[in-house]
Amino acid sequence: MTQIYLDNAATTPLLDEVIDAMVVVMKNNFGNPSSTHTLGQEAKTILEETRRKIANALHVSPAEIIYTSCGTEANNLILKSAVEDLKIERIITTELEHKCVAESVENLKNFKNVEVIYLNVNEKGDVDIEQLQQLLKSSDKKTLVSLMHVNNEIGNLLDLDKVANICKENGAYFHSDTVQTMAHLPLDFSKTLVDFASCSAHKFHGPKGAGFAFIRKSTHLKAQIHGGTQERNLRAGTENVVGIAGLGKAFEIATDNLEKFSSHIQEIKDYAIQRLSEKIPGILFNGRSAESDKSLYTVLSVSLPSQNPLIGLQLDMKGIAVSQGSACSSGAAKPSSVLSKILSEETQQKTTPLRISFSHKTTKEEIDALVNALVEILRL
Numbered sequence: 001m002t003q004i005y006l007d008n009a010a011t012t013p014l015l016d017e018v019i020d021a022m023v024v025v026m027k028n029n030f031g032n033p034s035s036t037h038t039l040g041q042e043a044k045t046i047l048e049e050t051r052r053k054i055a056n057a058l059h060v061s062p063a064e065i066i067y068t069s070c071g072t073e074a075n076n077l078i079l080k081s082a083v084e085d086l087k088i089e090r091i092i093t094t095e096l097e098h099k100c101v102a103e104s105v106e107n108l109k110n111f112k113n114v115e116v117i118y119l120n121v122n123e124k125g126d127v128d129i130e131q132l133q134q135l136l137k138s139s140d141k142k143t144l145v146s147l148m149h150v151n152n153e154i155g156n157l158l159d160l161d162k163v164a165n166i167c168k169e170n171g172a173y174f175h176s177d178t179v180q181t182m183a184h185l186p187l188d189f190s191k192t193l194v195d196f197a198s199c200s201a202h203k204f205h206g207p208k209g210a211g212f213a214f215i216r217k218s219t220h221l222k223a224q225i226h227g228g229t230q231e232r233n234l235r236a237g238t239e240n241v242v243g244i245a246g247l248g249k250a251f252e253i254a255t256d257n258l259e260k261f262s263s264h265i266q267e268i269k270d271y272a273i274q275r276l277s278e279k280i281p282g283i284l285f286n287g288r289s290a291e292s293d294k295s296l297y298t299v300l301s302v303s304l305p306s307q308n309p310l311i312g313l314q315l316d317m318k319g320i321a322v323s324q325g326s327a328c329s330s331g332a333a334k335p336s337s338v339l340s341k342i343l344s345e346e347t348q349q350k351t352t353p354l355r356i357s358f359s360h361k362t363t364k365e366e367i368d369a370l371v372n373a374l375v376e377i378l379r380l
Helices: 016-028 040-060 072-087 099-112 129-138 162-170 241-256 258-279 310-319 339-340 345-350 364-376
Strands: 065-068 090-093 115-118 141-148 171-178 196-200 213-217 299-304 352-357
Touching: 016 241, 040 065, 040 241, 065 072, 072 099, 072 141, 072 171, 072 196, 072 213, 090 099, 090 129, 099 115, 129 141, 129 162, 141 162, 258 364, 299 339, 310 352, 310 364, 352 364
Parallel strands: 090 115, 090 141, 141 171, 171 196
Antiparallel strands: 065 213, 196 213, 299 352
16 A cells, blocks of 8 residues: 655654765764764764754854754753743743643743743634733733744744744743744744744654754753753753754755745645645635645645544555644544634534645645545545
């Protein structure tokens, strides 16, 4: 059976070029990058060259790129250090954030007595930016704003520049979970004045277990993991040299081909919207995911016009991999926390959610196969 992979927002397959780059490092660069001998310094060179290339792409200093194991660790490091080291008293966020942010914020509320305010969102998943402005103007509490650049379930895009400027005008720190947009959108942190951002290599055809946090130097965060001076004293522990080499290669390929890849994927997404609309009467597109100017080109969230909790399994049996929500929570038999906030109770009871996410390897033939399978399963 031919496998069709349409769950690229969860993770992406490793590119051959990335595997090749990692194998070379596995064979030849086994030294500890903290060691002063030649083998150690060769490994260190790989870390620093990769760091420099990433920093150049984001228009920041290499010292502001801190390697982590993934975006979840990066987000945890940023949020917890901000409270402990910057003495943040208030966090403004939404109830639509990724689980790693939502649960970290809840933990800080419960154990560090941080005030947490959740911004309003409408039925399309749009964040109330006016409310954010009012909240920042109405209090002089030391505040961190944490809003994801793109929602991982519905694909809604946040106006990063606008929010960053509002935060700067009001003396607030701004953290954005950029895991879904890093290497998928052009990011220039010399102009977009976020203080903190995050990355996971496996979201753009790199390896799992490698990522980074962008931490602006002027914020002076400190480590959450102790026992070594690695990563500018911000993350103790021997760095994952092989994974970081893969991260660097995947980042390079993604950014060098950004225009070509994004154009192809947007075409695939538009085709999917067209075919689903034609063949499945009553299908709904959640949030802004069907609006090309307001959503990320890799994610399409739909609600099928009948309830079928087994749809993911049925598609899997036909060799088609999709998600019914966030991969970090879809293993549990719970409704999507994002969709439950933006869809009416009636809509949730009458429909079945599906998240279809694309890569530059996705073809129109694969979209046709998905649509045909859905028509067969739904008996349309």
